[in-house]
Amino acid sequence: MGFLSERSKYAVNPLEEDDAIAEAIERKGGEIIKLNRGDPAVYFPTPKYIKEAYVEAISENKTHYTETRGVRELVAAIMGRYRRMYGLELEEEDIVVTAGVSEALYMLSSALVDRKDRVIVFKPYYTQYIPYIGLAGGSEYLLDYKENEGWSIDVDELDRHVRKLKHKARIKYILLTNPNNPTGTVLSRKTLEGIVDLANEHNLLLVSDEIYDEIVFNGARFTSIAQVARGIPHVILNGASKNFDATGFRIGFTIVPGEDNLSKELKAKLADFASVRVSANAPAQYALAEGMNNVIEHSRAIRYMVNEIEDRVNFAVRLLDENKHLSTVRPRGAYYIFPRIDLKQLHFKSDKEFVDSLLKSKYVQITRGSGFGTPGHIRIVSLPPKEILGEAITRLNEFCRRKR
Ligand SMILES: Cc1ncc(COP(=O)(O)O)c(C=O)c1O
The missing domain is CATH 3.90.1150.10 (Aspartate Aminotransferase, domain 1)
Structure with a gap:
């Protein structure tokens, strides 16, 4: 060594x-x-109205550290977005603003994964998932998206693996990417419902990376995990990079909507992790708030x-x-x-x-x-x-x- x-x-x-x-x-x-x-x-x-909001934030001296879990304006804008798009009523405490989904992944595995823990990940996966699980000391348990079924998930196969795996190791969460990078798949509501039933039966936490949730086409309909997993502990990841076309802002967020004990503990711990790294980019948070609030633009x-x-x-x-x-x-x-x-x-x-x-x-x-x-x-x-x-x-x- x-x-x-x-x-x-x-x-x-x-x-x-x-x-x-x-x-x-x-x-x-x-x-x-x-x-x-x-x-x-x-x-x-990046759309002009978002860039202008960024410039305005700087000229108003919003260049200081912010609330560690995100500025009020952005947290409120995220609550508004999820109410409008998915009929989801969130509390401020459900949301933590991060430096991109990348940091959200890092915080999430830091908060949840211990040595020898397993995280169920489907392949092909977004490249960064594996390092973050590994850095926390855990390892991925890989299953395949089914190429000849349009890169979808075989819920029965997932069920068989969960039954086997849970006797050997602690499964910390199932990580989904919807819509998917690299395959471009949008999971059907039926598939998501099957996964939610399975998570319910086996007491598993679901994490859904929905960073492309508005970039959907060719007749696909997107369903957020939040619409089908009500009552089941779950985490949604999203951010500025893709839907708001602002990759360089480095803003993401975690949403933990549940009121069960696991969800409550997790959202508090994510906020602790946010406080450890002090704050996300200040002007970018204000600009993203405008990005979400200005629905017409x-x-x-x-x-x-x-x-x-x-x-x-x-x-x-x-x-x-x-x-x-x-x-x-x-x-x-x-x-x-x-x-x-x-x-x-x-x-x-x-x-x-x-x-x-x-x-x-x-x-x-x-x-x-x-x-x-x-x-x-x-x-x-x-x-x-x-x-x-x-x-x-x-x-x-x-x-x-x-x-x-
Ligand atoms: C599925 C997925 N998750 C997360 C990220 C990272 O996003 P961010 O720019 O918010 O860190 C990407 C970037 O390509 C991605 O494709």
């Missing part, structure tokens, strides 16, 4: 792992099309962005479908596409080799499926305008044709 902690092994991010290769190409004058980072604010500037902005995303995703899927070495489930939320690649036919040993070789020869940067726990796939971020997206996928398709 060296000087660094054993836990430092968790400081890895597959989304960024090829940046050194990309930088070397760029230094020689090559131009890379980057489809590896899911950052909407790169392609859709927000509806206009989100409608525009989601229509564009739907168009770009469907365009990209059509082009990917021309490639007979790929098979793609059409996404209905978020902005990622997660095709399966026929590595054998293309003579690649792994998705990593595929992705690296594509970057070096065609200057297109995407992410390997194994980074999300599901090898043999690739993740493509479908945010850029169609000219760029089209160029990237044309290069990808040509790369597969040549390779064969």
Whole structure:
């Protein structure tokens, strides 16, 4: 062992792992099309009314530490949003504002997970879930989203695993991502109800990362865990990054709506964790409050962005479908596409080799499926305008044709 902690092994991010290769190409004058980072604010500037609120907060000297659990204005705005969207009546104590969902995940696993505890996670998963569970000393228990059922969850299979696992270990929570990164799946109400029944039967806490809850398209209907889990302990994670197109604000939040003992204990402990790190970004909190409260401006902005995303995703899927070495489930939320690649036919040993070789020869940067726990796939971020997206996928398709 060296000087660094054993836990430092968790400081890895597959989304960024090829940046050194990309930088070397760029230094020689090559131009890379980057489809590896899911950052909407790169392609859709953060709405003007939100930016103005940020500037106003600064000019009013709102640059100090804030209430540790979040400024009143934002907490009230979050309560308003959940009342409007999901008919949920929240109390201030149910909400803790964090530095992005990333910090929310960190606080949540810190508050809940001990050594040897297990967290049920479905793969492909959002990359950061695993490090946060590991840092807390626990480990993930991985189950598959079902690719041939549109990357949905098989509730009976989950039930079988829970029955087996709960005799061997403490299951701390089931972590859901809805809509999903990287597959773009939106879970049906029926599936969620099945999961809630199971959680009720086995006394399990549900955590739902709903950071893309307004980025839903292709006819999908989104159901929040809050709408089906009433009376069952659950946590909702959300934030500024995706729906409000403000990734750089670094604002997220946790919501624990329940009044049962577990929920009460958890919300108090999350507030303690918030106080340990003092406060989230002050002007960004005020700006997000305006982002949520100005319903007219927000509806206009989100409608525009989601229509564009739907168009770009469907365009990209059509082009990917021309490639007979790929098979793609059409996404209905978020902005990622997660095709399966026929590595054998293309003579690649792994998705990593595929992705690296594509970057070096065609200057297109995407992410390997194994980074999300599901090898043999690739993740493509479908945010850029169609000219760029089209160029990237044309290069990808040509790369597969040549390779064969
Ligand atoms: C499912 C999911 N959860 C959480 C995050 C992190 O969000 P934040 O910017 O709020 O830290 C992302 C970012 O891509 C995500 O896709």
